[in-house]
Amino acid sequence: MAITKKQSAELARQAFEYAPAPEAIDHVKIQPRHGLFIGGRMVEAHSKKHFPTINPATEKTLSQVVDADEVDVDRAVKAAGKAFDSWARLSPSRRSRYLFRISRLLQERSRELAVVETMDGGKPIKESRDVDIPLSAAHFFYYAGWADKLEWAFPNRKPRPLGVAGQVIPWNFPLLMLSWKIAPALAAGNTVVLKPAETTPLSAMLFAEICMQAELPPGVVNIVTGAGKTGSLVVSHPGVKKVAFTGSTEVGKLIQRAIAGSGKRLTLELGGKAANIVFEDAPLDQAVEGIVNGIYFNQGHVCCAGSRLLVQESIAEPLLEKLKRRLSTLRLGDPLDKNTDIGAINSRAQLEKIQGLVESGVDEGAELYQPECVLPERGFWFPPSLFTNVSQSYRIAREEIFGPVLSVLTFRTPNEAVEKANNTPYGLSAGVWTDKGSRILWMAERMRAGVVWANTFNRFDPTSPFGGYKESGFGREGGVHGLLPYVDLN
Amino acid sequence: MDVRKTYKLFVNGEFVRSESGRAYRPDGMVNVPRGSRKDLRDAVRAARTAFPGWAGRTAMNRGQILYRAAEMLDGRAAQFVELLGGGVRARRELERSVETLVWYAGWTDKLPQVTGTVNPVAGPYFNFTIPEPTGVVAIVAPERDALSGLVRRLAPVLCGGNVVVALTAESQPLAALTLAEVLATSDVPAGVVNIISGQRKELLPWLSSHMDINAIDTAGCTTDEIKAIEESAAGNVKRVIKLTKDEMSPYLISAFMEMKTVWHPIGV
Numbered sequence: 114m115a116i117t118k119k120q121s122a123e124l125a126r127q128a129f130e131y132a133p134a135p136e137a138i139d140h141v142k143i144q145p146r147h148g149l150f151i152g153g154r155m156v157e158a159h160s161k162k163h164f165p166t167i168n169p170a171t172e173k174t175l176s177q178v179v180d181a182d183e184v185d186v187d188r189a190v191k192a193a194g195k196a197f198d199s200w201a202r203l204s205p206s207r208r209s210r211y212l213f214r215i216s217r218l219l220q221e222r223s224r225e226l227a228v229v230e231t232m233d234g235g236k237p238i239k240e241s242r243d244v245d246i247p248l249s250a251a252h253f254f255y256y257a258g259w260a261d262k263l264e265w266a267f268p269n270r271k272p273r274p275l276g277v278a279g280q281v282i283p284w285n286f287p288l289l290m291l292s293w294k295i296a297p298a299l300a301a302g303n304t305v306v307l308k309p310a311e312t313t314p315l316s317a318m319l320f321a322e323i324c325m326q327a328e329l330p331p332g333v334v335n336i337v338t339g340a341g342k343t344g345s346l347v348v349s350h351p352g353v354k355k356v357a358f359t360g361s362t363e364v365g366k367l368i369q370r371a372i373a374g375s376g377k378r379l380t381l382e383l384g385g386k387a388a389n390i391v392f393e394d395a396p397l398d399q400a401v402e403g404i405v406n407g408i409y410f411n412q413g414h415v416c417c418a419g420s421r422l423l424v425q426e427s428i429a430e431p432l433l434e435k436l437k438r439r440l441s442t443l444r445l446g447d448p449l450d451k452n453t454d455i456g457a458i459n460s461r462a463q464l465e466k467i468q469g470l471v472e473s474g475v476d477e478g479a480e481l482y483q484p485e486c487v488l489p490e491r492g493f494w495f496p497p498s499l500f501t502n503v504s505q506s507y508r509i510a511r512e513e514i515f516g517p518v519l520s521v522l523t524f525r526t527p528n529e530a531v532e533k534a535n536n537t538p539y540g541l542s543a544g545v546w547t548d549k550g551s552r553i554l555w556m557a558e559r560m561r562a563g564v565v566w567a568n569t570f571n572r573f574d575p576t577s578p579f580g581g582y583k584e585s586g587f588g589r590e591g592g593v594h595g596l597l598p599y600v601d602l603n
Numbered sequence: 604m605d606v607r608k609t610y611k612l613f614v615n616g617e618f619v620r621s622e623s624g625r626a627y628r629p630d631g632m633v634n635v636p637r638g639s640r641k642d643l644r645d646a647v648r649a650a651r652t653a654f655p656g657w658a659g660r661t662a663m664n665r666g667q668i669l670y671r672a673a674e675m676l677d678g679r680a681a682q683f684v685e686l687l688g689g690g691v692r693a694r695r696e697l698e699r700s701v702e703t704l705v706w707y708a709g710w711t712d713k714l715p716q717v718t719g720t721v722n723p724v725a726g727p728y729f730n731f732t733i734p735e736p737t738g739v740v741a742i743v744a745p746e747r748d749a750l751s752g753l754v755r756r757l758a759p760v761l762c763g764g765n766v767v768v769a770l771t772a773e774s775q776p777l778a779a780l781t782l783a784e785v786l787a788t789s790d791v792p793a794g795v796v797n798i799i800s801g802q803r804k805e806l807l808p809w810l811s812s813h814m815d816i817n818a819i820d821t822a823g824c825t826t827d828e829i830k831a832i833e834e835s836a837a838g839n840v841k842r843v844i845k846l847t848k849d850e851m852s853p854y855l856i857s858a859f860m861e862m863k864t865v866w867h868p869i870g871v
Contacts, residue, residue, distance in 0.1 A: 251725065268717070270854075362840070369837035374830025381840065538839070557865045567867045574724035578732050582861050583817070584840045589862050592722055592732065603848055 116437040118485055131444070134451040136238045141228045143315065146177045149185055149338065150321035152192035153331025159184040164340075166314055169235035170448050170457040170492040178314045181337040183346055186306070189335040190352040193277040193304040196332030201274045201302040203330075205261035212257030212299060214327040219250035219292075222323065226316055230288055231448045233315040235457030235493070236411050238449050248573055249292040252591075255575035256296035259596060263301065266593050272600035274302030275378060276354035281344040281368075283360045284310035284459050285414040285515075290359050291317055293579075293590045295334060301599035303355065304333050308347050311340040312460045348372060355599065358382070359416075361513070362539070362584050380588025380598040382416070382580055384513040385541030388534035389419030389570060390524075390556065393428045395546035399568065401435045404519070407544060407570040409443060409497050412458055413517040416585075417542035419570055421510060422499075423530055426523045433501065433521065440497050441484040455517060458493040467495050467516035474500050474509035479520070505536060513539070527552065531559045540582030544570045563589070610635050610776075612642060612800065613783030615649035616793025627802070635776050638801035640809045643768065646797035647815050650739045650766040653794030658736045658764040662712035669711065669761060672789040673704035679785065686778045687750060700754040706851050707758035714763065714856055727869045734860035736764035737842060738817035741810045743770050743803070745823040750778035755849065756822050757796065759856040765818075768797045770810065772823065776800035803828070811835040818842035818859055 146163065148155040160182035165174040179185070200208070219226065223246045230241040263272045278298045282290040287309055298305050309317035317336050324334050337343060341364070348356045348368050355378040358368050362383040372379060389407045391400045407419025424432050448456035458464040475481055479500040486496040499519040503510050509520045524530040534543055543560040545553055545567045553567045563581045566572060573579065578589040588598045610633060611618040623639035636642075657665070676683070680697055687693035715733050722730040740760045745752040749772055760767055771779035783798050799806070803823075811819060811832040819841055821829050829845065836843050844858045 366837045366840060369840065370834050373833030373837070374826070383840065553867065557863075560863075563861060563863060565863065565865045567865060569728065569866055569868050572724070572726070572728060572866050574722065574726070574730070576722040577724050577730050577866070578720075578722070578862050578864050580862070582737070586840060587842050592864075593720060594732065594862050602854060 116434060131452045133447070135447060136228060136231075136449045136451060138228050138232070138449065141225050143176050143229065147179065147314070147318050147338070149179050149181055149189065150318070150324070150334070150336040151185075151189045152335070153325065153329070155321065158182075159188070166233060166312065168232050169312070169459055170489070172491050175233060176315060178318070178338040181339040181343045185337055186343065186346040186350060189306045189337045190277055190279070190347075190350045192332040193306050193335050194352050196330060197274075197276055197304045200304050200330060200333050205263070208300065208302065209257050209260035211327060211329050212253050212260055212296060215323060215329070216250045216253035216257060218323045218326055219246065219253060222319070223247070223250070226288060226319060228449070229319060230316050231456070234284060234287060234313045235448050235459050237453040237456040239451055239453070240411060245286055245289045248575070249288045252289070252292040252575040253296045256300040259297075259593075260300040263596065263600065266596055267600065267602055270602045272301065272596075272602055275599060275601055276303060277352055278303045278305050278355040278357060278599065279347040279350060279353035280305060280307045280357045281347060281360065282307065282309055284313040285411060285416070287313040288316040288320065291320055293359075294357055297590070297595045298357075298599050299333065301596055303599055306335045306337060306347055306353065308337050308339060308344045314338045345371065353377060356380075357588075357598065365586060378598065381586035382588070382590060383541075383584065383586040384539055385416045385418070385581065385585050386421060386511065386513055386537045386539045387417055387419050387542040387544065387562065388421045388423050389544035390423040390530050390534060390546065391425065391428070391432060392547035392549075392552065393425040394548045395568075396548065397428065397432055397435060400432065400546040401439050403544065403546060403568070403570045404436060405439055405443070408519045409455060409517050410571050412455055412495070414459055414463070414515055415571065416513075417564060417571065419542075419544050420514060420519060422519055422521045423524050423533055424521060426525050429523050436499065437482060437484070440499070443484070443497050445486055445494065445496060446489060455497060458495050458516065461493055463515065464493040464495060467514055467518065470509055470512060470514045470516075471498060471518055474503070474507060474520070477504075477507045477509075479503045479507055479509060505533065511537065527556065531556065535559070535561045538584040541585035542566065610780050610800070612636050612638055613780070613787070613796070613798040614642065614646045615797065616787065618783065621801070629774055629776060633777065635780070635800050638799040638806060640806070642799055642801075643806060643809050643813070646768045646799055647739055647813055649794035650768055650797055651815055653792055654738055654766045656792055657766055657795045660764070662715070665762065665764060666708045666711035668790050669704055669708035669758065672785055672791065673701050673708060675785040675789050676704065676782075677701045683750060683778060683781065686781060696748055696751045700751040703751065703754050703758050703851060707762040707856070710762050710853060710856060714853055714860075717853060718857055718860070722864070729867050729869055730864065732862050732864045734763065734857065735863050737859050737861050738765065739768065739815060740765045740859055741768050741770070741813075741816050741819040743807070743810070743819070743821055743823040744772050744779060746772045746774050749775040750782065752823070753779045753782065755851070756820050760820065760859050761796065763856045763860050765859050766795050768799065768810070768816070770803065770806055771798060771800040773801070773803050807832060808835065811841070812838055814839045816841060818844060820844045822847065
C-alpha cells in the first residue's frame with residue numbers, strides 16, 4: 114500500500130502536537146570576533162582577514178573568525194614544535210592528568226558547548242546535548258588513561274611520539290571530531306595544530322578556552338581557523354610530522370597526493386555509502402527506528418550514514434509503509450528546540466549539493482517520497498526524503514549525498530545482499546537487521562567495512578575503533594587501535 | 604648435456620611467458636621474462652578472484668600451507684643455495700627464508716588474539732574488533748637478498764589472508780621466480796601469489812595506479828620511487844607501506860590488515 118502525500122499529512126496531524134521547547138541561550142556568550150589560539154593564548158592574526166560564521170537555521174552571523182594565512186599557520190606549527198620536546202618528556206602521569214582535566218571541563222561546560230554546537234552547525238540540541246558533547250568528554254577521559262600506559266598497548270615496543278600533528282576536521286561533529294583527533298595525539302605525547310571546519314569553528318574556539326582553563330602547557334594545542342586553503346597549509350607545512358584528516362574522499366585523495374614523498378604519517382577518515390540491510394525475519398519496528406537513526410541522524414551529515422537501504426523483497430512493502438509513516442512524525446525545525454528531530458542543513462553549499470543529487474535521482478528515474486513538511490522561511494532546510502525504484506547505477510545509489518536522503522534497493526538472497534552492499538568504492542560502515550545469530554556473523558564477516566552495526570546503527574564509543582576500508586580511508590580512531598597512528602614503534 | 608629451465612612468470616597458479624613476448628638478461632646469460640602492464644593486470648585479476656577463498660580459509664589451514672611452503676623450500680635447499688651463488692652466505696639466506704615461513708606459519712591463528720579486542724563500550728552492546736586482510740597487495744621486492752628479500756615481505760602479507768602480486772628484484776629475479784615452484788607445490792591456491800619479473804621503471808606506475816590493488820609494500824623502492832608511488836596511490840586511497848625495518852614482526856602483518864568492529868545489542 115503506497116502512502117500518498119495527503120495521507121502522510123493526515124498522519125502528521127494525528128501525531129501529538131508539541132508546544133515549542135527551545136533551549137535557553139542566555140547563559141551562552143559568543144564573542145563577536147575571534148583570534149587564533151597559538152602558543153597558549155588567543156592572538157591577533159597576521160592575515161588580518163576575518164569571515165563570518167553563521168547560524169544555518171537563521172542565516173544570522175554569530176561571530177567573525179580568522180581566515181588564517183601562511184604566516185599564521187607557520188606560527189602555530191612553530192609553537193607546537195617548540196612545545197613538543199617538553200610535552201613529550203613530561204611525566205606520562207602528568208600528561209594523563211591534563212587530559213582528565215580537559216575531559217572534566219568539557220563536562221562542566223557541556224550545556225554551553227551543546228548550545229554553541231547547535232547554533233553554529235544546525236544540529237538538533239538533543240543530539241549535541243546527548244551525543245556530541247558527552248562523547249567528546251568520554252573520548253578525552255578514555256585517552257587520558259592511556260597516556261601513562263602506552264607500553265602496555267604495544268607489546269615488545271617502546272612507543273615514542275611523532276612530533277607535531279596537523280589535523281583537519283569536518284563540520285558534521287565539530288567538537289567530537291576535534292576530540293577524536295586531539296585526545297589520542299596528546300596522550301601519545303604529540304603536540305597539535307588543528308584546523309576546524311570553515312562553517313563550524315566556534316566550539317573549537319571554546320575548546321581553546323578550555324585548554325587555557327586546564328592550564329595546558331602553551332603550544333601543546335594550537336587552533337587555526339580558515340577554509341580549505343588554511344587546511345592545505347597545515348598539512349603541507351614541513352614542521353608537521355603527522356597528518357590526520359576527516360572529510361570527503363575527494364579532499365582525502367588531494368592530501369594523500371600533496372604529502373607524497375614527505376615521509377609524513379597519514380590517516381584518513383573519508384566518505385561512505387553504507388548499506389543498511391534488512392532481512393525478512395528482522396523485527397520491523399526496531400529496524401524502522403534503526404533506518405531512521407541511520408540516515409536522518411544529524412540531517413544525514415554523517416560519513417557512516419546508512420544511506421542505502423537494502424531490504425529483502427518479501428518485506429519491502431510493509432517495511433516501506435512503516436518507514437513512510439515514521440517519516441511523517443519526524444519534527445523538522447528550530448535546532449534549539451528539544452523536540453526537534455531534524456535540524457538545519459549545515460550550509461547553503463551543502464544544501465545545494467543535496468538538492469542537485471536529489472534532482473539527479475528524479476531525472477534518472479527513481480521515485481521520490483517526502484512527507485508533508487513545512488520548511489522554515491529562513492535558513493537551510495531539506496525534508497527527510499527517500500527514493501524507491503533505485504538502480505545501483507544511479508548517482509543517488511553511488512555517491513555520498515551527506516544529507517537526509519535514503520535510497521531504497523531490494524534483494525532476494527543473502528549473497529545478493531552482500532554483493533550489492535560491497536558494490537561501492539567506499540567501505541566505512543554497514544548495518545544488518547535479522548533475528549538469526551548465525552546470519553549476523555555470516556554477514557558481518559562479508560561486509561567490506563570498518564564498522565558493522567547489527568540490529569543497531571550509528572553507535573559510537575571511545576573504546577570502539579572507527580575507520581574505513583578501501584576509499585573510506587585508513588587508520589582507526591578510538592580504542593587502543595586509535596593510538597597507533599600517533600606513535601613511532603621503530 | 605643440461606636440460607635448461609625456461610624462467611617464467613607465475614600468474615594464477617600457472618607458469619607463463621610474458622604476454623608481450625619480451626625478455627631481458629639481468630646476468631647477461633639467462634633470459635628472464637620482461638613482464639608488461641597486461642601481465643600485471645592479469646595477475647591482479649587472478650589475485651582478486653582468489654582473495655575471498657584465501658581470506659576465508661581457516662587460520663589453521665593458512666598456517667599449515669605456509670608451513671608446507673617452508674617444507675618445500677627446505678627440500679630444495681641445494682637448488683636454491685646454488686641459485687644464490689653457493690657458499691655460507693647463500694646457505695644462510697636460504698635458512699633465513701625457511702625460518703621466516705615457519706615463523707609466520709605460526710602467526711596465522713594468533714594475530715587476531717593479539718591485535719583483536721573486545722571493547723567495553725558504555726552501553727548494552729557487545730562490541731569486538733578483529734583484523735581482516737586488506738585485499739590485493741603489491742610487493743616490490745628489495746634488490747638485495749634475491750630470495751629472503753621477497754620471502755620476508757611475502758610471508759606476513761599471506762599470513763593475514765591477503766593475496767599478492769609481487770614484482771621481483773630487477774637485477775636478480777631467478778630465485779624469486781623459482782620460489783613460485785615452491786608455492787605451486789605447497790597447496791597455495793592459484794592466484795593467491797603472482798610473481799612478475801621485469802623492469803621496475805616500466806611497471807611501478809601501473810602497479811601504483813591500479814584501481815584494484817589495495818596496498819603496496821615499497822620495500823624495494825628508492826625515495827623517488829616512493830614519492831611517485833604515493834602520488835598515484837591516492838587515486839584509490841591505497842595503503843602505502845614503508846616499514847623498512849628488517850625484522851619478523853606481527854606489526855608487519857598488521858600493516859596489511861583492516862580492523863573491523865562489530866556491534867550488537869545485549870537484551871532479552
